[in-house]
Amino acid sequence: MSAVELTGVSKWFADTVALSDVSFALGAGVTGLLGHNGAGKSTALQLLAGATRPSQGTVRVLGLDPHADPAVHRGLGIVADGEATWAHATARTQVEFLARQRGVADHRAATAAVLERVGLTHAADRRVGGFSKGMRQRVKLAQALVHDPQVLLLDEPLNGLDPAQRRADVDLLAALGQEGRTVLVSSHVLSEVERMAARVLVVVNGRLVAEGEPGGIRELLVDRPRTVRLEGDRVLELAGTLLAEGLVGSVRREGGGRPGVLVEAPRAVALAEAVPRLARECSTTLRRVEGVGEDLESVFAHLVRAARGAGR
Numbered sequence: 001m002s003a004v005e006l007t008g009v010s011k012w013f014a015d016t017v018a019l020s021d022v023s024f025a026l027g028a029g030v031t032g033l034l035g036h037n038g039a040g041k042s043t044a045l046q047l048l049a050g051a052t053r054p055s056q057g058t059v060r061v062l063g064l065d066p067h068a069d070p071a072v073h074r075g076l077g078i079v080a081d082g083e084a085t086w087a088h089a090t091a092r093t094q095v096e097f098l099a100r101q102r103g104v105a106d107h108r109a110a111t112a113a114v115l116e117r118v119g120l121t122h123a124a125d126r127r128v129g130g131f132s133k134g135m136r137q138r139v140k141l142a143q144a145l146v147h148d149p150q151v152l153l154l155d156e157p158l159n160g161l162d163p164a165q166r167r168a169d170v171d172l173l174a175a176l177g178q179e180g181r182t183v184l185v186s187s188h189v190l191s192e193v194e195r196m197a198a199r200v201l202v203v204v205n206g207r208l209v210a211e212g213e214p215g216g217i218r219e220l221l222v223d224r225p226r227t228v229r230l231e232g233d234r235v236l237e238l239a240g241t242l243l244a245e246g247l248v249g250s251v252r253r254e255g256g257g258r259p260g261v262l263v264e265a266p267r268a269v270a271l272a273e274a275v276p277r278l279a280r281e282c283s284t285t286l287r288r289v290e291g292v293g294e295d296l297e298s299v300f301a302h303l304v305r306a307a308r309g310a311g312r
């Protein structure tokens, strides 16, 4: 049995479809849930946390229906998006409160241990109101971990953290996965999740459109066919060379009297790697190189095609 399972899950709010026929199962380790704002990530996490019920399909966490069975919370830790701490209480008080609520036997020792783990021992008896965003995030993580849950759900936990805090939290979450916990972390930034997750699920407009190891997902997202606009001196010569080398499939001048040339690249990364060298060889001075049509719909269409190609 997988620790976390969504089967054929759809969720709609009035006429908004937040999730559409989503299925996945998660075992031990960190999984990244990647998607743009409004993709449906929080909805998926809320369904797993039992905060809401699916309109269709089934949700199971540790074999239980999280909406119907509060016993699930013995094995489940949740770090929600937004504020969940009280400014006037100390970190220790807030974590101990959660420990008692979850029935942890030695709640004092468990609180001290988890505050140490998240790096808050030095600030444990200070009021959270004076904490930085990163420290408040650690309090939330300590609250989620104090009863030693097997499953951990985190909604955009790295939002608003500085780079050093991000690195520390990425290491901590990776370690929690390596201990055999099932950790699901949502994010809208691939580079963030790929540093901690062995597997990534991509949600676009409520649909699960790709899943796999982070390298493969990066290729799908970044190294996809793209229209690229080149602008500079002798740019037509450069475009001709790109065509001759098979790096682009077509070349056309931009319309409306604009100075650029549009090229269709089947693999955007290969093009980006070759352009500086070929520009030197053609004595082209490039002023701008930019992707065209980088809208969400084109990414979505590409991912859906890629997912179909993989036999989904």
Ligand SMILES: Nc1ncnc2c1ncn2[C@@H]1O[C@H](COP(=O)(O)OP(=O)(O)OP(=O)(O)O)[C@@H](O)[C@H]1O
Residues within 6 Å of the ligand: 013, 016, 017, 018, 035, 036, 037, 038, 039, 040, 041, 042, 043, 044
């Ligand atoms: N309680 C609700 N009532 C109405 N619509 C909702 C509700 N919750 C979510 N939605 C809608 O469902 C869709 C998915 O939202 P969700 O919050 O799950 O996305 P998300 O990927 O977490 O995005 P974000 O990162 O912006 O939070 C959005 O269109 C959102 O407006």
